[in-house]
Amino acid sequence: MAGTRSGSATVPPVDQTLTRVVLLMRLLGWVWLLILAIASLGSTDGIDPAVVWGTVVVGTAGTAVTFLAAQRRFLGESWYVVFDVAIALLITAAGWIAGSNEFLVGGYPVSALFIVAYATNFAITTITGIFASVVFASLHVVMDLGLERTLGSVQFTIVALVVGWAFEALRQRERLRLEAENELASARQRSTRLEERSVIARQLHDSVLQTLKLISASADDPDEVRYLARVQERDLRRTINEYRSPYDDSFRARLLEARAAVEDHYRIEIDHVINDDAEMDEGLSAIVGAATEAMINAARHSESKSIDLFAEIRDGQVKVNVRDRGKGFDPSAPQTGISHSIVARMEAVGGSAEIKTAPGRGTEVAMTLPLK
Numbered sequence: 001m002a003g004t005r006s007g008s009a010t011v012p013p014v015d016q017t018l019t020r021v022v023l024l025m026r027l028l029g030w031v032w033l034l035i036l037a038i039a040s041l042g043s044t045d046g047i048d049p050a051v052v053w054g055t056v057v058v059g060t061a062g063t064a065v066t067f068l069a070a071q072r073r074f075l076g077e078s079w080y081v082v083f084d085v086a087i088a089l090l091i092t093a094a095g096w097i098a099g100s101n102e103f104l105v106g107g108y109p110v111s112a113l114f115i116v117a118y119a120t121n122f123a124i125t126t127i128t129g130i131f132a133s134v135v136f137a138s139l140h141v142v143m144d145l146g147l148e149r150t151l152g153s154v155q156f157t158i159v160a161l162v163v164g165w166a167f168e169a170l171r172q173r174e175r176l177r178l179e180a181e182n183e184l185a186s187a188r189q190r191s192t193r194l195e196e197r198s199v200i201a202r203q204l205h206d207s208v209l210q211t212l213k214l215i216s217a218s219a220d221d222p223d224e225v226r227y228l229a230r231v232q233e234r235d236l237r238r239t240i241n242e243y244r245s246p247y248d249d250s251f252r253a254r255l256l257e258a259r260a261a262v263e264d265h266y267r268i269e270i271d272h273v274i275n276d277d278a279e280m281d282e283g284l285s286a287i288v289g290a291a292t293e294a295m296i297n298a299a300r301h302s303e304s305k306s307i308d309l310f311a312e313i314r315d316g317q318v319k320v321n322v323r324d325r326g327k328g329f330d331p332s333a334p335q336t337g338i339s340h341s342i343v344a345r346m347e348a349v350g351g352s353a354e355i356k357t358a359p360g361r362g363t364e365v366a367m368t369l370p371l372k
Contacts, residue, residue, distance in 0.1 A: 014174040018167060019070050022118050025111040030063040033091070033106025048097075055094040059108055062087040066115070076119040085128070088112040089135075096139055109136075113160050122164040129160020249280040251288070251313075255320075258292040259309055266299035268307060275312040278371065286349040287320055287369045293341040294322035294365040302326025302363060316371050323364040328357045342367070 037056045040047050062084065069075040088109045109132055117125040137153040140146075218224040252274050259270045278284060291309070298307045304326035311320045338355060342365060346353040351369035 014170050018118055018170065019075060022075065022111070022114045023067060023070055025107070025114045026063055026066045029107030029109075029111035030059055031106075033059045033108055036106050051094055051097055055091055058087060058094065059091055059106065062091075062108065075115070078119065081116055081119045084112050084115050092135065092139070096143070109156065110159055113156065114163055117160070117163045117167040122168045125160045125164030125167075126157070129157040129164075132156035132160075247277060247279045250277055251280055251284045251318075252277040252311075254280060254284070254288045255291060255309070255311055258288055259295065262292065262295045262299055262307075266296075268299045269305070270295060270307045270309050272309040273311070274309075276314070278313055278318070281372060283349040283351065283369050283372060284318065286345050287318055287351060287367055290342045290345045290353060290365075290367050291320045291322055293345075294367075297338065297365075298322060298324040298326065298363065302328075304362065313371060318369045318371050320367045321364060322367075323362065325362040328359050328361045328363050330359060331355060331357050338365075 034056060037052050040052050041049055066075070066084070069077075069080055074080050088105075091105050091108050113125060113129055113132070116128045133153045133156040136156065137150050140150040140153060255274060256272070259272055262268070263270050280288075291311070295307055295309065298304060302324040304324035306325070308321070308323045310323075311318070313319075343353045343355075346367055346369065349369065351367060353368075354366045355363065356366065357363040
């Protein structure tokens with residue numbers, strides 16, 4: 001989960017931050033335990049070295065498991081909390097057996113409270129802290145370590161209260177932040193939907209309703225009605241394609257715009273099939289330009305009532321065919337316009353164009369371009 005940003009600094013998620021706090025406290029607790037163990041071995045109180053080293057081994061193993069738990073993501077599991085508290089009690093018992101005034105526990109029990117706070121809630125952390133205070137106070141009384149040491153056991157309750165409250169407060173703040181972000185995202189989505197609906201409503205008003213009025217006014221002219229209906233169908237399809245396309249500058253949209261311009265200017269029907277889409281680049285701009293010129297030539301010279309436009313992107317290539325069923329022409333005759341406007345344009349971007357025609361058999365312009 002990525003962190004949020006505050007200014008230029010990255011703020012980690014709260015669980016990640018709390019995990020780091022737990023690991024730091026556990027590491028400090030282990031270092032404290034190690035220092036006390038070394039100090040105990042150098043004393044003359046008759047402490048059993050085997051118990052001291054056993055305590056160090058258990059504390060080291062517990063610390064290693066804590067880091068493993070953070071890495072494997074079971075630090076917050078209930079069974080691990082029970083395991084860690086058991087390790088803390090074992091270390092406490094070992095310190096009592098060794099007869100050390102410091103119990104050789106170091107900061108391990110305190111760091112265990114951080115794990116309890118991480119995995120549970122404020123109430124359970126507080127109860128665990130009170131339990132630790134009672135245990136240590138009882139041991140202090142049994143070992144006759146004095147009233148001051150006995151009363152000092154209340155530190156576990158205080159730590160539990162502070163840590164439990166802090167962890168819960170941070171998580172509550174994180175929940176509120178996430179809820180606010182979700183509400184903001186929902187509001188933005190609603191705003192976007194409303195804006196899209198407004199755009200669609202304007203388009204329907206400006207295109208469909210206006211076209212219906214024109215059709216009504218031209219009811220006595222079937223050819224005009226047919227043309228207006230076709231224009232409206234084309235515009236609606238173009239709008240739908242714009243909403244569906246994942247591209248900001250779409251090959252399909254550019255080709256449809258070129259088709260629409262030729263249809264409107266020459267009042268000719270251009271039936272189309274366009275398979276797949278891509279983001280526009282220099283090569284696709286060239287093939288759209290060449291296809292536009294091919295449609296214009298067909299509309300101006302073929303005397304055909306309709307033109308076919310086919311385009312597809314497949315096997316790393318873009319293929320566009322423009323075909324009419326008009327009068328055609330002699331391919332052996334010089335065709336300067338076609339050579340410069342279509343063939344040369346395609347060759348300039350690494351593509352090719354082939355003109356298939358014959359007198360009385362129409363014309364087909366087949367353009368191919370490798371897709372980058």
